[in-house]
Amino acid sequence: MSEGVLVAADSTSDTRPGEPHSVVWVDEVDPARAVAAAGSKMGRLTELHRAGVEVPQGFAVTVDAYRRHCTESGLDARIEEVISWLGTEPSDASVEDASARIRALFESIPMSDDLAAEITEAYEELCLRCVDVNVPTAVRSSATGEDAADASFAGIFDTYLGVSGPQRVIDAVRACWGSLFTGRALAYRLRKGISHHAMPIAVGVIELIHARASGVAFSVHPVTGKPDRIVIETSWGWGEAIVQGLVNPDHVEVGKADGRLLKYDVAHKTVVSAFDFADGRVTEIDMPAKLADRRVLDDEQIAAVAAAVTSIEEHYGYPVDVEWVISRHRRAGDPVCIVQSRPVTVTAEVPVAATYDPVALAQKYVFSGKPVPGR
């Protein structure tokens, strides 16, 4: 498979030999260089695909494509100019101002015809693969270093859900590029003295899975760090409302050793992320009353989510959190679709006591001078 990488690039006639490719496919790029080419978010999808995990179809506009765009269009020089005005200790307002100006530059400066043609062709290939005309996609920033080494950046770059048609996809790609320069990202880099060149961005274009339900799943407890359980949070529709904290999701815990359902707390869910076909995007609407208090996942679906997160943790060898989607077309027994995975950031480590030790428990709960929990 590794020699068959870069199908879309190969089919683009005017790519100069030896030049890094602008587009790589999730299921075709060499996993060894997937993160370097496609950023961590998209690179991990490739790793998961190779590990046998169900992931969406899609491609990434590479880090190199972004770099070339900035260099060849003259953006780099203009960005430098804006940033140099800021000095070393800029006010919040001036950082926001600089951010707005840089992002406007990304929106106004077109990408090269070559790159636009490459993205268009890849998008059309995605439509063919999905057997759809103008298939709706999720266009996601996939920064290098995002989610992994530097958790501070997790989730701050843009994602656009439901984008369809080549031109809108291209616009969304440029908007994602610009999100490398949000006020928060800019201020952080200034404070740490990191150049934006040190953390270039890729952009993923993946098929939008039509979600019946979605959510996040942790291979350890995200708060206590207990490694003996899987924790799932879920709601109806797409996962944006959960990830952004707009909805109080159902909370599910599953024993890792035996896959037994330990806990299912049904939440009162007031908001849902839904696909607006007229508008061509995923948007937040009021939860239909009949769904608000309904349990989202049945036991089979819980087992499928748990199986996916367990296999991903086994693959990487460290605790992970994932975003997953259950498609409208999924049937019992099918795997769930994983749209994102990253190392879990919880640091609290509660070693699970292997035995009942009355002396240790007495020291902890009776003689520690702290109240027994729950009293």
Next chain:
Amino acid sequence: MANVVPVEPYTGEWYPGFKPEFLAAPYIIDGTGPFTKEDEDKFWFLDFHWSRGLTPLAAFAWGQDGYCWGTQHAAEALPLPPGRGITSRFAGTHLYGSALPEPDPRQVGARAQRLGTNLPRFLATYRQTWEAGRDELEATWDHFHGLDLTAVPTGDLPVLLTQARRYHQRSMEIHFGVMYPLLVNFLGFYGACAEMGIDTADIGKFLQGEDTKIMETDRGLAALASAAKRAGLRQVFEDNSGNDIRTALSAHGGSASQWLTDFDDFLQVYGHRQEATCDVGVPSWIEDNTIPLDMIKSFVLQEEDHDFAAAVRNALAERDDAIDTARSGLTKEEQAVFDAGLSSNQEANFPWWQDDHNYYIDLKVMIPLRRVAQELASRVGADGRDDMLYLFWPEVQAVAAGSPYQGELKSLVKDRRQYFDHWGALRGSMPKVLGTVPDTVEDPVLIEIFGLNPASIRAVQNPNAAEETVLNGVAAAKGVATGTARVLQSSDDMHRLEPGSILVCESTSPSWTAAFGKIAGAACDGGGMLSHAAIVGREYGVPTVTAIGIATLAIKDGDEVEVDGTNGRVTILKRAADLAGTEQ
């Protein structure tokens, strides 16, 4: 910010004729005595077990041998790492307790090491340890019980007094020697359960439903009630109360004679029981039939017999449900810990022991000393059988050894009776806490048994306690009940309870168990999750809130109150005064 409640009002002269040397007795860290100014640095809580107050002999025998020797001995033997037991002081006749901390961190560490060796050893041999202790006490009891005191030479009385006192003291070594490790194991299990996300209200249920001698006694009383009804004696019980029931039954003759024989047979087994905890001043059921007869009366007056078997079945079913529910929410790894902890606590069952041991210890061990003191009183021609209870230990010993009981000593007893009655009447207005009141205490006994949690410590310092109408405490037994409040100072007042009453008291001890058969709810000043009221409330399904701190201050006799034992709240719905007004 610690608040200081001055001890100064209670540092004056103690019992008339008291001399400090009267309290000479072994203790390990700190012995009992009247309050002094130096005590103000410590935190003192009014101990609900002795709401009647204690006579000089009771104050000495219990305050010194039980409270100080017993707890401090056991706190060294286990040991408790940060605590060295408790000590006591008297404000008038009222006993206040205080925990004794170990201040040296190195010592605490060394003690923790010893606990690490001793606690597992105790748990491994718990059953034989407790049964050996219990059997030893029962053997001593049998010895005293077999003595015909009226026939012993007067010259033997000093030795008998000493032996009887030692029996009580030894019982307290056994009592706290078993109680501390059981409690520590239970609280460790409790903490582990809470940490694993188990509903803490369910933890007590895991260990419920085991039969106790106290419940066995209740069943015997209920059986006597059924027999009385079958024998057509219901009317006699309805028309009389207390000892008058006995008089009326004797006069009734016929079936009543047989019933009284059966009753006396019952008392020979279960009647060696005082309605008090280790109080030499209180008569046994055999000495005074009032309490057992009134308890039988309340069973007689119930339309339907209390179904003890069904209550046990329910308790066991509830236990099994609670265990299943708890286990189902645990991972496989957690289940292993839970199962081992549950098994350890089922074997060494603290809530069960907390009720059962009273039959062998708390309700009985002062009876020999009381009987010898009574015999001595009759030998020396005292005016009252209980005169000796108003003497301090060295004074009693002197009288037993032949020193004449007359003149000054006799008039001191009169004065001390007045002193006892005077302070008894003040019980309701005694401060619940004295000295330097902290925000929290750490001693598990104080928290779980006495209910001294931060909320109750705050509540008792509320200057407007008497006006409060919504009271919060520990949700000790679930359910909601509404009824008329009966505010009782001690179990002596239990006859004032009617079916459906809400019992309001400082706290309950096993002597109150019978009341839970007829009350609708209970609200207590003290008592934690593991207090007697909490345990019995759960066994009987009576909504119970403990550790309110100010229940007996805020609730007035006759108030209409709601006890919400699920949420730990008591609400005064209508004041007795207003209720009286609307009826006019």
